[in-house]
Amino acid sequence: EAAVTQSPRSKVAVTGGKVTLSCHQTNNHDYMYWYRQDTGHGLRLIHYSYVADSTEKGDIPDGYKASRPSQENFSLILELASLSQTAVYFCASSNWGAETLYFGSGTRLTVL
Amino acid sequence: TQTVSQSDAHVTVFEGDSVELRCNYSYGGSIYLSWYIQHHGRGLQFLLKYYSGNPVVQGVNGFKAEFSKSDSSFHLRKASVHWSDSAVYFCAVSAGGYQNFYFGKGTSLTVIP
Numbered sequence: 001e002a003a004v005t006q007s008p009r010s011k012v013a014v015t016g017g018k019v020t021l022s023c024h025q026t027n028n029h030d031y032m033y034w035y036r037q038d039t040g041h042g043l044r045l046i047h048y049s050y051v052a053d054s055t056e057k058g059d060i061p062d063g064y065k066a067s068r069p070s071q072e073n074f075s076l077i078l079e080l081a082s083l084s085q086t087a088v089y090f091c092a093s094s095n096w097g098a099e100t101l102y103f104g105s106g107t108r109l110t111v112l
Numbered sequence: 113t114q115t116v117s118q119s120d121a122h123v124t125v126f127e128g129d130s131v132e133l134r135c136n137y138s139y140g141g142s143i144y145l146s147w148y149i150q151h152h153g154r155g156l157q158f159l160l161k162y163y164s165g166n167p168v169v170q171g172v173n174g175f176k177a178e179f180s181k182s183d184s185s186f187h188l189r190k191a192s193v194h195w196s197d198s199a200v201y202f203c204a205v206s207a208g209g210y211q212n213f214y215f216g217k218g219t220s221l222t223v224i225p
Contacts, residue, residue: 004155033213042116042202042215043156058212090155099144099163099206101213103155 003027006091006104013111019078021107023091029102030095032074034058034066037088037106046089049074050096081111114139116205118216126224127195133188133219135203143205145186147177150200150218159201162186173197195225 004025013019025032031050035043045058047066055066063085065077078085088108092101115138125131137145146161160171167179177188186203203216 035215040121040217042217043213044215045212048212092156099161100146100158101148101156101204103148103157105153105155 004091004093004102004104006089006107008107009105010108011110013078013081013109015081015083015111017081019081019109019111021076021078021089021091021109023074023076023104024072025074025091025093025102026072027093027095027102028071029093030071031093032068033092033094033101034064034074034076035090035092036060037090043090046076081109083111085109086111114143114205114207114212114214116203116214116216118201118203118219120219121217122220122222124222124224125193128192129223130191131189131193131197131221133201133203133221135186135188135216136184137186137203137205138184139205139207141207143207145177145179146204146206146213147171147175147186147188148202148204148215150202152199156202159188193221193223195223197221198223 007022033048034046049055049068067075091104117136147159148156150156162169162179200218202218204213206213
């Protein structure tokens with residue numbers, strides 16, 4: 001079965017600090033995504049990637065960077081964490097034509 | 113701009129009742145419509161999707177959804193809910209390929225045993 005693993009499961013960061021969220025998939029999928037979930041806002045796309053060593057901006061990329069060093073791994077980087085980035089972050093993967101997202105369990109980030 | 117609207121933030125029913133979770137979308141081209149379920153503290157899981165053909169699609173655990181082009185809707189239904197169906201349900205629309213999936217705000221379903 002498809003598997004997407006996120007780490008850490010939760011994190012507390014200080015304002016202005018650097019945060020890295022990691023995602024690993026064993027699905028052999030080409031596409032990977034980072035979504036942010038806020039209460040009452042559904043999910044919003046931050047960055048995505050369709051091939052290793054390349055990333056694309058989603059709908060809300062400001063304040064975030066992404067890195068895709070290999071097909072299996074996709075990281076989300078907050079260089080200067082801010083209070084407004086407190087949220088739950090989900091990584092997902094999919095394959096071209098499948099039109100189905102496979103999600104990780106999420107990372108709850110709290111910025112103080 | 114693609115939008116997905118889920119009109120009910122919360123729905124509460126008793127076990128054994130039928131339920132309909134509503135989803136309306138706004139999109140100009142060919143699209144994939146899908147539903148996902150999120151149990152508390154978990155990631156989203158795929159339930160079902162529609163692209164073309166029979167407008168009624170069957171999903172897992174007795175869920176089904178019906179596409180209506182005239183109403184721009186893709187409502188999710190279940191004939192007899194179980195307490196374990198309590199979760200948040202998200203409707204999503206995508207243009208296909210690597211295109212972004214746009215999600216509604218979710219409907220929280222509570223099933224009272």
